[in-house]
Amino acid sequence: MKKKPIIAMFLFGLLLIPAVLASCGKIPAASSSGGEGFNWLLNVISQLSSGIWASLMLFAFTIIFSMPLGLLVCFARRSRFKVVELITKFYISIMRGTPLMLQLIVVYYGPYYVFKIPLTPQYRTYAAIIGFALNYAAYFAEIYRSGIEAVPKGQYEAAKVLGYTRAQTFMKIVFPQMVRHVIPPVTNEIITLVKDTSLAFAITYIEMFTIAKQLAAAQSNIMPLFVAGIFYYLFNLIVSFVMGRIEKKMNYYTH
């Protein structure tokens, strides 16, 4: 049941490409024939492709680092030690309360301004990943925290009476239930991340949207931006589909 609308939307997304193509055909500057419109599209896509790759990489590394880091932040936020809790709270509020773009700029240019460490293109990539991971970890931490708090106190008590240690209780009893609770908000966050990768332009990290903008400017044509938009859309459909599958898989029990 759930699959079908996703597939339909995916096809719809794909259909948008010829639609863009057709409309390109109508733009005098672009072409006079449909075949040329198609060539134009292939050209745009091939120029976008390095950017698509950069966006995907940023996305993948952000997920790989921020999701586990979020769990650590979540533990720190729930720490028994007031100092740790307060520091973590502050960290989360900064990450959530200031623009991601600004955070990226601080991570990238910070070392240069403070320590006079020369900027390298390689560090630009690292800075983008670090900035995104730190920011998203804060959001994931809060999502995990709400997931943990949704596990009833009785679960901990039952586990304690049965002799589970605190670590065992978390690993075996709380964590699996938390995962289930957090899948919908985590899906939201991942979808936002797909689109947020475009913010990396702030530190001139060349990703898909940056290239699309350059193409649009060079061709005085908005269509490359549209093509980029379609890629974000298709990618998010895949995200929704995968997360939907995972969610369904986790639904083997209800409360």
Add this chain to the structure above:
Amino acid sequence: MKLLEINNIKKTFDDLEVLKDISISVEEGEVVSILGPSGSGKSTLLRCATMLETMDSGTLSYCGESAVTEVDGKSVYAPKVQLKKIQNYFGLVFQNFNLFPHYTVLKNITDAPIHIQKRQKGEVVEEAMSLLEQMGIADKADYYPCQLSGGQQQRVAIARALAMNPKILFFDEPTSALDPELTSEILKVLRFLASEKMTMVIVTHEIDFARNVSDRVIFMDEGYIVEQGKPEDVIDNPENDRVRAFLAKVKG
């Protein structure tokens, strides 16, 4: 042999003195029912006895082994290793079951014996199946708790506690979350356990059940034990006025 011995337990939440001075001992094979009005501290007493709550003063021991001793009028808990061992002596069945929703019935029962008590898997599963058989729900072994009725869930919870082979089992209002029909299911199970000489301490509002099944009834009020003795005496001929008033109200 005394399985459980609690002496002069006191417990205060913030400014609220919930347990004022309670001593209980339970012999092997004994079935003890605890009655009393809401808020009298029955659950708190069980929670202190099962170490879900830390007591302020008083002592606690199982099978002659000290879990809590008293130093200068304050409770002092035994080292972790000792508590870990004592933990195996008792089990607790909750009012709202607290089964693990992400585990099947069988895994709910076998996980702790296998991974905590490190017993052999084959033997544990076999024992779990025979417990489920006794509870009349052997066919539900692969179900998840959410697929069971309340009465079935509570039977799983009882089987889960029994699978740890405790010497004494505590029940905190095991039937209060169930409707009358399911209540009688659970009471039947408890009667069966009593006939098997399982040592049990049961907090309950089921007066008839307490009279028929228990060897001793304890009546609590405002953090004290106000009366205890044979069920015939406490329930049919209470000496204390508050017990009499409570029973009159409950019996309707």
